[in-house]
Amino acid sequence: MSVPRSVAAHRQAVVELLTGVLAGKGNITLPLLEALGKALAVDVHAPLSLPPFANSQMDGFAVRSAEIPDGGAELRVVEPVPAGAAPAALKPGCAAPIMTGAMIPEGADAVVPIEKATPNTFPDPAAADATVRLPPVTPGTYVRDSGSDIGKGALALPAGTRMGPAQLGLLAALGLTTVEVREPWSVLLVTTGDEVVEPGEELTAGRIFDSNGTLLEASMRQAGLDVVRTGISGDDPSRLLEVLRRHTVPGDGRVDLIVTTGGVSKGAYEVVRQAMANQAVDFLPVAMQPGGPQGLGAFEGVPFLGFPGNPVSCLVSFEMFLRPALSQVLGTPAPRPVLRARLAEALGSPDGKHQIRRGTVAADGTVRMEGGAGSHLVHALARANALVQIPGDVTELAQGDEVEVWML
Amino acid sequence: MSVPRSVAAHRQAVVELLTGVLAGKGNITLPLLEALGKALAVDVHAPLSLPPFANSQMDGFAVRSAEIPDGGAELRVVEPVPAGAAPAALKPGCAAPIMTGAMIPEGADAVVPIEKATPNTFPDPAAADATVRLPPVTPGTYVRDSGSDIGKGALALPAGTRMGPAQLGLLAALGLTTVEVREPWSVLLVTTGDEVVEPGEELTAGRIFDSNGTLLEASMRQAGLDVVRTGISGDDPSRLLEVLRRHTVPGDGRVDLIVTTGGVSKGAYEVVRQAMANQAVDFLPVAMQPGGPQGLGAFEGVPFLGFPGNPVSCLVSFEMFLRPALSQVLGTPAPRPVLRARLAEALGSPDGKHQIRRGTVAADGTVRMEGGAGSHLVHALARANALVQIPGDVTELAQGDEVEVWML
Numbered sequence: 001m002s003v004p005r006s007v008a009a010h011r012q013a014v015v016e017l018l019t020g021v022l023a024g025k026g027n028i029t030l031p032l033l034e035a036l037g038k039a040l041a042v043d044v045h046a047p048l049s050l051p052p053f054a055n056s057q058m059d060g061f062a063v064r065s066a067e068i069p070d071g072g073a074e075l076r077v078v079e080p081v082p083a084g085a086a087p088a089a090l091k092p093g094c095a096a097p098i099m100t101g102a103m104i105p106e107g108a109d110a111v112v113p114i115e116k117a118t119p120n121t122f123p124d125p126a127a128a129d130a131t132v133r134l135p136p137v138t139p140g141t142y143v144r145d146s147g148s149d150i151g152k153g154a155l156a157l158p159a160g161t162r163m164g165p166a167q168l169g170l171l172a173a174l175g176l177t178t179v180e181v182r183e184p185w186s187v188l189l190v191t192t193g194d195e196v197v198e199p200g201e202e203l204t205a206g207r208i209f210d211s212n213g214t215l216l217e218a219s220m221r222q223a224g225l226d227v228v229r230t231g232i233s234g235d236d237p238s239r240l241l242e243v244l245r246r247h248t249v250p251g252d253g254r255v256d257l258i259v260t261t262g263g264v265s266k267g268a269y270e271v272v273r274q275a276m277a278n279q280a281v282d283f284l285p286v287a288m289q290p291g292g293p294q295g296l297g298a299f300e301g302v303p304f305l306g307f308p309g310n311p312v313s314c315l316v317s318f319e320m321f322l323r324p325a326l327s328q329v330l331g332t333p334a335p336r337p338v339l340r341a342r343l344a345e346a347l348g349s350p351d352g353k354h355q356i357r358r359g360t361v362a363a364d365g366t367v368r369m370e371g372g373a374g375s376h377l378v379h380a381l382a383r384a385n386a387l388v389q390i391p392g393d394v395t396e397l398a399q400g401d402e403v404e405v406w407m408l
Numbered sequence: 409m410s411v412p413r414s415v416a417a418h419r420q421a422v423v424e425l426l427t428g429v430l431a432g433k434g435n436i437t438l439p440l441l442e443a444l445g446k447a448l449a450v451d452v453h454a455p456l457s458l459p460p461f462a463n464s465q466m467d468g469f470a471v472r473s474a475e476i477p478d479g480g481a482e483l484r485v486v487e488p489v490p491a492g493a494a495p496a497a498l499k500p501g502c503a504a505p506i507m508t509g510a511m512i513p514e515g516a517d518a519v520v521p522i523e524k525a526t527p528n529t530f531p532d533p534a535a536a537d538a539t540v541r542l543p544p545v546t547p548g549t550y551v552r553d554s555g556s557d558i559g560k561g562a563l564a565l566p567a568g569t570r571m572g573p574a575q576l577g578l579l580a581a582l583g584l585t586t587v588e589v590r591e592p593w594s595v596l597l598v599t600t601g602d603e604v605v606e607p608g609e610e611l612t613a614g615r616i617f618d619s620n621g622t623l624l625e626a627s628m629r630q631a632g633l634d635v636v637r638t639g640i641s642g643d644d645p646s647r648l649l650e651v652l653r654r655h656t657v658p659g660d661g662r663v664d665l666i667v668t669t670g671g672v673s674k675g676a677y678e679v680v681r682q683a684m685a686n687q688a689v690d691f692l693p694v695a696m697q698p699g700g701p702q703g704l705g706a707f708e709g710v711p712f713l714g715f716p717g718n719p720v721s722c723l724v725s726f727e728m729f730l731r732p733a734l735s736q737v738l739g740t741p742a743p744r745p746v747l748r749a750r751l752a753e754a755l756g757s758p759d760g761k762h763q764i765r766r767g768t769v770a771a772d773g774t775v776r777m778e779g780g781a782g783s784h785l786v787h788a789l790a791r792a793n794a795l796v797q798i799p800g801d802v803t804e805l806a807q808g809d810e811v812e813v814w815m816l
Contacts, residue, residue: 032607032622033622033625033626033629036626036629036630037630046787048611050784050786050787051616051784052611052615052616053613053614057782057784059673059674059675082602082603082643082677083601083602083603083614083677084601084602084603084604084614084615084643085602085603085614086612086613086614087614099675099677100673100675100717101601101603101616101717101718101784102603102614103613103614144782144784148785149779149784149785149786149787149788150787156787156790157790164626164630164816165622165623165624165626165627165630165723165726166623166723166786166789166790166792166816167790168622168623168626169619169620169622169623169626169719169723169786169789169790170619170786170787170789170790171607171622172607172617172618172619172621172622172623173607173616173617173619173719173786174607174617175607175608175611175617176607176608177607177608193491193492193509194490194491194492194493195490195491195492195493195509195510196492199440199579199580199581199582199583199584199585200583200584200585203456203460203583204494205461205494205511206461206491206492206493206494206495206510206511207460207492208459208460208509208581209580209581209582209583210580211577211578211580211581212577213580214440214441214573214576214577214579214580215573215574215576215577215580216573217441218440218441218444218572218573218576218577219573221441221444222444222445222572222573235490235492265467265508266467267467267507267508269490269491269507309508309509310509311577311581315573315574315577318573337745337815371557374465374552376458376459376465376509376552376557377556377557378458378557378574378577378578378581379454379458379557379558379564379578379581380557381574381577381578382564382565382574382575382577382578384574407745408572408574
């Protein structure tokens, strides 16, 4: 077996694999809300300024500030300006009742809040010849200038921006109804092994239910991938090849990426290794535990990743390689938040292997392990909220030592 | 106007409102993958043990450990045990080649890894009378005991657990195909205001495009709510009442919750306040900026929340009140990660009001503001990755001071 590859080197290899996928894909246009969680494929420039026009930040009186001396002034009250209206120009010597968000009339340059007016209520619009006494005000007071948030033509969102509520809200404020995103990727997900049985079927002696399929499909869906499932493939390489060939015929049914689980170790019954014998696929050890054995390459020209067969190894493979590579190449999903936490217990770790333990980070900044190192401990995994990263050159850690954690 | 209510007190009022919604709803059963991101409605106990049977952690030889003395032993090699097979009992004086994950034969109690065997390869299964020399091994070595992850009947996941890939993977490993979750809630979302125009329509003078609808629908979808939209309602209370009445008729079309935006202040054209005149709805100031004016109550018996009309106020209202209340009452969505960050700049804040600024937290743990305090700054909002929380009793903060940030 070759010298183990570092985690960083293997992740880079996955990035390069996915960069190849990206090159073969285009963009699509979606209604704003369907783009939620996706990344912008192109820069978006503002088709209009925000605010589109100068407007009032308060309910008050729009005035010409130069008309009010230090001692205040009595001004004639003209027709009120509700939000949504296009007001007439403000005549000299006048004050216009104005609502929050309403357009500042031409000629006005400041707003005096209603609280500072005498009387401090708006006159009945039907009342003729009403007046109001207002204190002095500096130009621009309580005026939201046109373009003060963003000017027409400026970069509103750069390509690659992940679109959440605020980003979509901005595009709506700019009057846009659609947005350009990357064409979605389809991933063929095949779980392998004679010992694996579909949940809901009968479990005979020596067999286990497949959790990898559900675990990885859920992970991939969260990451924005379109997942194609085939059911479980047993340990017969010819059956696996048949499944893979069915989804790699050039044309509409050809997937963009293949991910298998199981069958990548050095043992006697390694179905994925056997099936890939004539393909441009490497099987190599990564200096990582769990999830050390990995396959990477292309099957009939379709980029291929072979994950190991234990559920924890599958999740770790996804989180350490595929998910960060997708974030880097596609802009989605969001990278996992990375924090430092203090160990609630002492830990040992094998020399030369980057170990990933599952842990629960508490509010006090400590992290305790969930279950042991075993990659079959899926109940322990389900209790964890973080992956605990222990670099390959670390073999002993004391209680209270700081470790890097990736929040799940 | 009454004395402003604290942020905590208003959030508690929203929790109580939603608790009432919950009481009227039941549970539904979904296929595992459709439950992704939802919360479990009931406890799930393990219908079987994990692992279901003792199995090997390594490729190696299953042995009776008591048969190997300190100096090692030469044992007869019997039929191999692949993963998925139900092996025969191990005869005395024998060693069974066994694959990772394969069932430990009856009688065997330990596995010697293939690397420690002499020879260190498995014999051809067709070869008769093959033997292997093995070193001593303590009982239990490289054996994953049945139930070592979880025992049959034990609590697998408690009610309220949010289901991500690992939790769904566990349920699949337990052979389950469906899961019980809370019935989804439908929310009627109505944006109001004569000044607001649907994106894509013509923008006349004095008007702005509606961003609240998109921003809040996206937020609500992410939180797992089913959103019903009605289009924009203008400033005519009778039109708004008509829209609300249409969705609150007892029966299938009756929504579980109503959220409006705009029209909740003290001004002259406050359509939501006017429409709610005969309903059990309070309009009150919360000691918060932005998002201070809030409405809360019930319209024709349907729980009602009235958010203010500016986009930043809408987002802040959702994040400070509705989202955390949903997390508390329903178990979803996940609470926002709360961190401490150091201010990159000095800040002032109004006395007596909990201020929420929008900021970008950098990798070095500092946070800088995006835009000013103005609640109309939706482009600044779209650049931010966090809400910066400044308590009501804080008026001045220096560069480098620590503040609480909620990561968006």
